[in-house]
Amino acid sequence: MEEASRSDTTTNKTPPARGQGLLASRELYQYILETSVYPREPEPLKEIREATADHPWGLIATTPEGGQLMALLLKLIHAKKTIEIGVFTGYSALLTALALPEDGKITAIDPDREAYEIGLPIIRKAGVEHKIDYNHSHGLTILDKILQDPKSEGSYDFAYVDADKENYINYHERLMKLVKVGGLIVYDNTLWSGTVAYSEPSLPDTFKFSKVVLSKVEFVKELNKVLAADSRIQMTQLPVGDGVTICMRLY
Template sequence: MEEATSGEPNEEFRKIKKGLLQSDELLQYILETSVYPREPQPLKEIRDATAHHQRKLMLTTPDAGQLMVLLLKLINAKKTIEIGVFTGYSLLLTALSIPDDGKIIAIDIDREAFELGYPIIEKAGVQHKIDFIEAPGLEVLDRLLEDPNNEDSFDYVFVDADKDNYINYHEKLMRLVKIGGLILYDNTLWFGTVALPNCLIPEKMKYDRDHIIEFNKSLSNDSRIQISQVPVGDGLTICRRLY
């Protein structure tokens, strides 16, 4: 998950770009019509628990979450990875969506944020599906790759971590995810800055923006995957492994 200083736009930028939809009213319509009425109560509770966190913008948006649930169900995901957990909204929606004997390897360097949402995960009765590992994502993926049985075995991965490592994550995940499996990358539109001239970008957002732009180009040129970049949340890119 991204650092708070790089992920939070300043007031000057808010005036330039106010949401990917360019309309607060349209987003609210989508949420109130299609998302909130179907959002499970435990997910609402994690949103509420995170509402006053200083890095609350890092929370997966509920409209993106709804799409993720649909994808998990469509592919009957059972064995999954999540890189970047924060307080656990996307982790919980995955745990609620996979079978009772399904597993999630949940990776984050910040156990304190995870523990904010953990009581809600526990109350939902899905904690047994989660293996939380407090460590850098690349380090954990390298450990997984040491076991040949892990290669081509995962159904689904969600990545919402350090943006400058997305390319590095991708190469390792392409060995771990099975053919037909999905890898989802969050924040691939980076508050819409990917389409704005450099002179309009707040300085603290440029580093991650540049890495996201490079990553988006690399996915576009990767013949091993089928992709769809969806303008929900802060941009969600869905990759399906072809070979």
Template structure:
């Protein structure tokens, strides 16, 4: 260490979300281990006009590890789109595992459905075409559903994240995980407000509110990570 004249040069040497670093992560760690069905679905999604909103594969790789560690049998997903995260979950839960998948648009789900069927995991999925809040409220009408889910993944309208959380925290068991995507909103959560494009302000403000809510929620332990577009990983403890 005696040869280091200025240690400050080692502080923040790169921007964590830089394109070059993301490319390195994908090519070094993610794509070589990505299962063939996920690759096929990702490539199909890339052809969709809104393909850029799909779960990013580097976030998917972390989710895969979490699922393998947790070994859940009953999961719930709010926001499905073409089904990359849904297929990922289905591939990593037991044969008799079940996923309640909620999305307002079945047409986008059907983009990935042929791949899901080909992978042999469609039987694990109960797809419900509906806004999520009425379905979550209906699930909570039955006391048997409280604390019955092992894992939840949320990638839907950011403005409702706080509302989703208040319901899902009751549905997921103590010790279970709730994973929220896009909680850094392209890095805009730390931008000055006047620098945020008008079309991105609502989502950015919602992400900031949600992250603060989680920080103050004693019912969870959590990690706000910069993987993908930001995963807020919560473990219910109360």
């Protein structure tokens, strides 16, 4: 198996095409979507996903299969109070709101209000806007403000981070105070289109021309090292969407 992987350099150097996550086969990815994801996707989520598809940065939205995983996690831990850093058009905020009980609350943080306005009418139509406390701001600003109240520590059940890769480690330290023992922190994009497996000289040409990828990959790789070494959490990293890391706070 190892010998085959070394000889097949074409396969190793070719990243997955857009629209198939990290799977090697676009057909398999489509099979998963059509068999297990789309049939169970609530109509409001479908609407917001389709509305986001026309956005120039539509590819950064939470993937539907990633959203399905997150909804399951929220239900499993009976989450009621959550934090979301990186809202974009609101797909993940909406799926969280749909999963929370009627008195659940999401502290949602994003500096791009214009993008959020795309999904807001759909969120309102779904009847869950009252669960979302939208903060038009950068993540660290709001987290530090929340932490000024000692009662906030350990008061959140769940956190989702999908923005500002440079500050993922800074977010982690703050969220480890805010999320309760037994609570979950979920980080998106932790495999960064598969680029974390390469050194910069060996990156596929597709990514060498992307300044965004090159500027973020080292931050993501450092986060992965930090999380793997953090004894305060139990964690798993999954090749779902663009890579998802799930952390449970142990103490």
